[in-house]
Amino acid sequence: xxxxxxxxxxxxxxxxxxxxxxxxxxxxxxxxxxxxxxxxxxxxxxxxxxxxxxxxxxxxxxxxxxxxxxxxxxxxxxxxxxxxxxxxxxxxxxxxxxxxxxxxxxxxxxxxxxxxxxxxxxxxxxxxxxxxxxxxxxxxxxxxxxxxxxxxxxxxxxxxxxxxxxxxxxxxxxxxxxxxxxxxxxxxxxxxxxxxxxxxxxxxxxxxxxxxxxxxxxxxxxxxxxxxxxxxxxxxxxxxxxxxxxxxxxxxxxxxxxxxxxxxxxxxxxxxxxxxxxxxxxxxxxxxxxxxxxxxxxxxxxxxxxxxxxxxxxxxxxxxxxxxxxxxxxxxxxxxxxxxxxxxxxxxxxxxxxxxxxxxxxxxxxxxxxxxxxxxxxxxxxxxxxxxxxxxxxxxxxxxxxxxxxxxxxxxxxxxxxxxxxxxxxxxxxxxxxxxxxxxxxxxxxxxxxxxxxxxxxxxxxxxxx
Numbered sequence: 001x002x003x004x005x006x007x008x009x010x011x012x013x014x015x016x017x018x019x020x021x022x023x024x025x026x027x028x029x030x031x032x033x034x035x036x037x038x039x040x041x042x043x044x045x046x047x048x049x050x051x052x053x054x055x056x057x058x059x060x061x062x063x064x065x066x067x068x069x070x071x072x073x074x075x076x077x078x079x080x081x082x083x084x085x086x087x088x089x090x091x092x093x094x095x096x097x098x099x100x101x102x103x104x105x106x107x108x109x110x111x112x113x114x115x116x117x118x119x120x121x122x123x124x125x126x127x128x129x130x131x132x133x134x135x136x137x138x139x140x141x142x143x144x145x146x147x148x149x150x151x152x153x154x155x156x157x158x159x160x161x162x163x164x165x166x167x168x169x170x171x172x173x174x175x176x177x178x179x180x181x182x183x184x185x186x187x188x189x190x191x192x193x194x195x196x197x198x199x200x201x202x203x204x205x206x207x208x209x210x211x212x213x214x215x216x217x218x219x220x221x222x223x224x225x226x227x228x229x230x231x232x233x234x235x236x237x238x239x240x241x242x243x244x245x246x247x248x249x250x251x252x253x254x255x256x257x258x259x260x261x262x263x264x265x266x267x268x269x270x271x272x273x274x275x276x277x278x279x280x281x282x283x284x285x286x287x288x289x290x291x292x293x294x295x296x297x298x299x300x301x302x303x304x305x306x307x308x309x310x311x312x313x314x315x316x317x318x319x320x321x322x323x324x325x326x327x328x329x330x331x332x333x334x335x336x337x338x339x340x341x342x343x344x345x346x347x348x349x350x351x352x353x354x355x356x357x358x359x360x361x362x363x364x365x366x367x368x369x370x371x372x373x374x375x376x377x378x379x380x381x382x383x384x385x386x387x388x389x390x391x392x393x394x395x396x397x398x399x400x401x402x403x404x405x406x407x408x409x410x411x412x413x414x415x416x417x418x419x420x421x422x423x424x425x426x427x428x429x430x431x432x433x434x435x436x437x438x439x440x441x442x443x444x445x446x447x448x449x450x451x452x453x454x455x456x457x458x459x460x461x462x463x464x465x466x
Contacts, residue, residue: 078178085353152271373405424462
């Protein structure tokens with residue numbers, strides 16, 4: 001879904017940052033109630049314009065620490081990973097902000113940020129509220145005061161306080177840009193306000209069927225946080241979650257004055273927000289409360305988690321992330337691609353992106369990304385095909401032995417095919433030997449948890465068997 005035209009984005013360097021009126025003017029016909037056109041249902045919805053006294057700004061990070069998503073993150077940040085055919089992970093987080101009437105978003109980027117910065121600038125370039133851009137991208141920078149790059153989430157916020165303080169806000173909403181979930185942040189902000197909290201943390205209200213790596217919060221009967229346990233080398237097991245202990249989500253609301261004191265006075269050398277600043281606030285006796293969240297949430301910390309999230313997006317169930325929720329639409333870059341062309345193909349239980357060419361193939365339980373070309377007789381099952389960044393011209397295809405896409409007669413099962421991959425004819429990517437782990441980057445692929453991952457731009461010759 002593309003953004004409504006009433007919402008804008010500017011990428012700024014530290015030297016050009018100022019709050020001048022935008023050159024993009026809001027049409028005088030925009031009413032006080034804003035209508036967001038939705039492509040996933042027939043009727044538009046009404047969303048109230050954020051009240052003028054709503055003083056909160058979101059800080060979104062594009063990359064996390066200890067990621068196990070390599071090689072998908074070899075040339076892109078986690079937040080830029082494609083998801084569900086047409087989207088990027090960052091779109092889910094930005095959409096949560098838009099749907100929660102958060103009117104100011106700062107995206108702090110550093111590692112492998114070219115793809116993410118490009119997507120944000122193109123996707124949200126028309127989004128303004130009044131004279132202010134909805135999204136500002138602040139790329140990592142060096143200055144006379146700080147000659148190194150961002151050393152972590154806490155250091156990044158501290159280094160950008162001179163920008164963040166300019167906007168008239170009371171609270172910061174700190175968010176990872178690479179988690180997949182839907183949350184009404186207004187509920188989180190209401191809890192924060194009602195408790196007169198210095199910091200409010202979002203936690204999972206129930207046990208999950210997987211380990212959590214973002215620590216546990218112990219709370220009292222009034223949901224005030226008593227203690228926090230975080231060990232980056234040990235996952236939080238389900239047995240560690242009890243009636244008064246809850247798994248963290250790395251989502252925080254922090255009072256502006258408390259944030260400034262924590263980062264400049266109490267912990268001026270802290271680099272990591274979760275591991276240093278959060279326990280520091282608790283030990284200082286600040287008012288720290290927990291907000292319990294019961295919806296779908298995936299932290300995307302591994303190839304297996306990324307694969308499962310894509311597979312779940314195919315299922316339109318309450319347990320999965322819904323792409324079709326009219327009350328909480330998912331926004332992304334409008335690419336203006338032609339409709340997918342399907343020629344005598346059998347497709348079941350799958351999600352198909354825009355602009356694909358699917359010829360006499362069989363596709364089942366698969367996410368097919370934009371501009372994917374699948375040749376005659378190919379069979380694809382239980383896989384994630386990311387697609388292509390561009391179309392190849394006819395002349396280019398004549399000069400290339402194996403064009404971008406999946407060749408005739410090839411078979412793929414339980415695999416992730418990154419962008420711009422060239423798979424030849426009669427290739428079998430089936431992992432028949434049930435290999436759990438294998439690193440074969442030299443030949444363009446790895447296997448992790450039994451999932452075959454074909455690296456971006458890899459060439460798999462005709463007749464290959466993986």
